[in-house]
Amino acid sequence: MSKKQFNVTSGTELRCKNWRAEGLLRLMENVLAVGEDPDNLVVYAALGKAARDWPSHDKIVESLHKIEEDETLVVQSGKPIGILKTHKQAPVVIMANCNMVGQWAKAENFYEWEKQNLICWGGLTAGDWQYIGSQGVIQGTYEIFMRIAEQSFNNNLAGRLILTAGLGGMGGAQPLAGRMAGAVTLCVEIDQERIQKRKDIGFLDVIAKDLDDALAQVKTAMAEKRAVSIGVHGNAADLYEQILERNIIPDIVTDQTSAHDLVYGYVPATRSLDEARAMRKSDPQTLMNESRASIVRHVTAMLGFQKAGSVVFDNGNLIRTHAKDGGVADAFNIPVFTEAFLRPLFCRAIGPFRWIALSNNQEDIRIIDNYILKAFADNRIVTNWIHLAGENVPFEGLPARIAWLGHGERTQLALAVNSMVRDGTLSGPVAFTRDHLDAGAMAHPNIMTENMRDGSDAIADWPLINGLAMCSSQADLVAIHSGGGGYSGYMTSAGVTVVADGTDDADVRIELSLTNDTSLGVMRYADAGYEEALDEAEKKNIRHFNLA
Ligand code: NAD
Numbered sequence: 022m023s024k025k026q027f028n029v030t031s032g033t034e035l036r037c038k039n040w041r042a043e044g045l046l047r048l049m050e051n052v053l054a055v056g057e058d059p060d061n062l063v064v065y066a067a068l069g070k071a072a073r074d075w076p077s078h079d080k081i082v083e084s085l086h087k088i089e090e091d092e093t094l095v096v097q098s099g100k101p102i103g104i105l106k107t108h109k110q111a112p113v114v115i116m117a118n119c120n121m122v123g124q125w126a127k128a129e130n131f132y133e134w135e136k137q138n139l140i141c142w143g144g145l146t147a148g149d150w151q152y153i154g155s156q157g158v159i160q161g162t163y164e165i166f167m168r169i170a171e172q173s174f175n176n177n178l179a180g181r182l183i184l185t186a187g188l189g190g191m192g193g194a195q196p197l198a199g200r201m202a203g204a205v206t207l208c209v210e211i212d213q214e215r216i217q218k219r220k221d222i223g224f225l226d227v228i229a230k231d232l233d234d235a236l237a238q239v240k241t242a243m244a245e246k247r248a249v250s251i252g253v254h255g256n257a258a259d260l261y262e263q264i265l266e267r268n269i270i271p272d273i274v275t276d277q278t279s280a281h282d283l284v285y286g287y288v289p290a291t292r293s294l295d296e297a298r299a300m301r302k303s304d305p306q307t308l309m310n311e312s313r314a315s316i317v318r319h320v321t322a323m324l325g326f327q328k329a330g331s332v333v334f335d336n337g338n339l340i341r342t343h344a345k346d347g348g349v350a351d352a353f354n355i356p357v358f359t360e361a362f363l364r365p366l367f368c369r370a371i372g373p374f375r376w377i378a379l380s381n382n383q384e385d386i387r388i389i390d391n392y393i394l395k396a397f398a399d400n401r402i403v404t405n406w407i408h409l410a411g412e413n414v415p416f417e418g419l420p421a422r423i424a425w426l427g428h429g430e431r432t433q434l435a436l437a438v439n440s441m442v443r444d445g446t447l448s449g450p451v452a453f454t455r456d457h458l459d460a461g462a463m464a465h466p467n468i469m470t471e472n473m474r475d476g477s478d479a480i481a482d483w484p485l486i487n488g489l490a491m492c493s494s495q496a497d498l499v500a501i502h503s504g505g506g507g508y509s510g511y512m513t514s515a516g517v518t519v520v521a522d523g524t525d526d527a528d529v530r531i532e533l534s535l536t537n538d539t540s541l542g543v544m545r546y547a548d549a550g551y552e553e554a555l556d557e558a559e560k561k562n563i564r565h566f567n568l569a
Contacts, residue, residue: 027054029419031381033449037086040379040450040522041113041497046085047379047419048150048452048518049078055154055418056147057190057215062099064152065190067279067286068506069144073099088113099141099148109526112491114498118143119505126503126510132284132305135505142505145457149500149516153375154417155193155224157456160406160425161363161373162198162336168362169273169332170202178204180246182239184264184271184326185336186257188215188225192277196250197224201413205242206250207235207271209257211278211288216252223415229253232260236269258290258315261322270329275358276319280340282506283312290315313347320344320352327355334358337458337468339507357471359458368553370542371427372459376438379520380449383420387411388447390422392437397430428539428561431455435521435531442523450522453535457502457514460542462487465512475549481513483545488515490541494533540564 029051030036037043052071056064062071062078072078077100084094084101093107096116119142121130134140146152170178183199186192186209196219199206208225210216219225226249229235235253242249253260257278264271279286288297289311300308320340327333335341335357344352359367366372378385390407397403406424426434431453441447455462463469466478488501500516503509519534521527544565546554558565 027056027059029054029381033380038088039090041090041520042085042088044379044450044452044520044522045114045150045498045518046082048377049081049085051377051418052147052150052152055152064144064147066144066147067189067282068142069147070099070141071147071150073141074138077101085113098139099143110495110530112496112499115492116143116149116498116500118148118500118502120501120503120513121509123510128283128507128509131505131509140505142508143500143502145502145514146454146516148502149498149518151375151454151456151516151518152190153377153419153421153423155190155197155219155222156410156414156417156421157194157375157423158191158373159194159198159414160410160423161456161458162194163201163406163409164366164402164425165334165336165358165362166198166202166204166273173332174272178202178272179248180243181205181272182207182243183273183275184209184261184331185275185277186210186261187277187279187338188212188219188252189277189279193219193224195277196226196252197413200226200248200250201409203248204273205239205248207239208250208252209255209260210252211254211256211294213254216254219252222417224250225252226250227252232263236264236267256288256290256315258319258322261319261326265322265325265329270326271331274323274326274331274333275336276323276340277336277338278340280316280319280338280343281508281511283309283316283343285506287312287316290318313343316340316343317347317349320349320355323355324349324351334361335468339467339511342467342511343507357468359469360471364551365553366425366427367460367542368546368551369427369557370460370539371425372542373423373456374426374431374434375421375423375454375456376435377419377421377452377454378447378449379419379452381419382448383416385447385449385451386416386420386422388441389434389438389451392441393424393434396433396437400430403430428536428543428557428563431539432532432535435519435535436528439521439523439527439531442521450520452518452520453531454516454518455538457484457516459538461538461545462516462542463512463514465514467511469512473549474551477549483541484513484515487517487538487541490537491515491517491534494537495530496534497530
């Protein structure tokens with residue numbers, strides 16, 4: 022196999038027959054350009070892949086080059102299956118990634134079927150080419166820290182310490198979000214290369230020599246109330262225990278190692294990184310057992326911090342679930358971030374919405390920032406974020422921005438951008454996507470839908486309805502994903518992408534898909550009985566049947 026190059030494409034020259042296909046192709050190139058292990062097609066979250074294998078990748082590229090405007094490419098778990106004759110308003114790509122039948126949806130089956138090349142995991146935003154680098158979760162992480170500041174620290178994190186772990190694709194957002202929130206952030210990471218990568222791309226400030234050095238730097242920065250992020254090499258299970266033993270109690274504690282995957286993600290404290298990597302193939306069962314045992318220690322230390330007064334939360338990586346399976350009965354005393362901090366936003370379908378400048382022109386993002394500052398001047402969360410992001414968040418790959426926008430706001434922004442593409446204010450088309458972790462798009466009983474008011478935590482109809490509705494609303498790409506690896510059987514979600522190419526047809530696609538997407542989000546929470554969602558439905562004329 023020839024060595025692949027992982028570059029993004031710039032400019033406005035089309036290789037495909039239209040911008041809808043070209044845009045999706047550029048997004049696929051982008052997830053590899055900013056991904057964690059592109060040689061193996063891995064984008065983030067240990068195993069989240071852009072395509073099943075290289076022949077599948079190459080066939081997707083070839084298909085996007087050739088596809089006509091009245092055709093739809095079908096992808097099954099990262100492998101292109103064929104092209105259907107559809108019509109001009111149909112999606113360019115539809116895909117289903119890693120969906121296994123209920124009783125069979127187990128990690129062991131996933132690994133076996135992956136080995137047989139029958140399936141691959143698309144993560145949330147890897148398989149459907151929506152990942153935009155570590156900044157994809159940065160506002161979510163920042164908003165969590167700010168909610169905690171509001172609830173527990175008088176709105177001020179100056180001189181406060183956040184302890185976390187994991188500097189991978191998503192976890193890498195934590196140090197920058199912590200700095201933007203004004204705190205001192207200490208990040209433990211087992212892979213030296215990942216620490217260096219986050220420093221090189223401007224997400225991490227300082228690399229400490231060892232734990233002593235890190236804690237000395239933490240102490241000085243806290244005393245000076247200086248916002249700084251410090252990375253330290255080590256295993257989180259070991260270092261969390263050692264920090265607790267030294268009676269250093271951070272103000273906030275979380276973790277974003279890839280704990281969901283006990284084989285390909287989490288590295289147990291009993292193994293070096295290289296040993297763990299070798300065991301992934303040679304002895305996955307032993308590795309799985311050792312990872313679970315380490316997570317037991319890791320979460321026990323987190324509970325120790327909680328008892329000593331830290332605000333501790335699960336950051337969406339199943340660490341509590343594995344700890345509980347390993348015997349930590351009170352693991353779920355640690356709340357999950359969605360329920361603890363963000364659910365009122367999801368009730369109004371306010372969630373992580375992204376846009377990507379397909380021409381690779383950073384100026385386009387700045388023009389859109391300026392539009393938002395004027396058009397959403399009354400929305401302090403959004404304007405504050407756009408200022409902060411413009412000043413602090415470096416671009417990775419195709420220039421992109423994320424902001425938490427809700428019903429109506431997303432449609433308004435995308436229509437305005439489409440008109441700026443049309444009149445030449447922007448130098449090229451712009452793609453819009455949102456995270457799967459969005460109001461109407463995810464069932465995940467240990468993350469997104471934990472403790473839903475009506476008990477509907479594990480009902481996966483919602484993301485399936487979302488995917489169907491996005492196809493009937495003319496989106497350009499629609500994906501239905503379920504968990505793989507350690508997430509097998511834990512989640513189902515839907516993804517959507519729309520390309521604003523400046524055409525009148527794009528106006529229709531934007532209006533229908535983005536409006537219906539957030540309508541469904543509000544309906545999902547209204548149906549579960551949340552007052553904020555019922556209120557939003559009434560205020561925004563969302564036609565939800567309020568049946569008991
Ligand atoms: P990743 O695989 O890119 O990075 C994980 C990092 O954890 C790696 O750098 C790895 O070396 C490190 N690590 C593993 N075990 C460790 C240990 N014991 N001690 C210290 N470091 C260790 O994964 P990612 O994309 O950063 O995602 C991290 C987790 O967050 C995943 O479980 C993912 O599913 C979850 N996630 C949550 C959200 C959210 O919205 N909160 C979003 C995306 C991903």
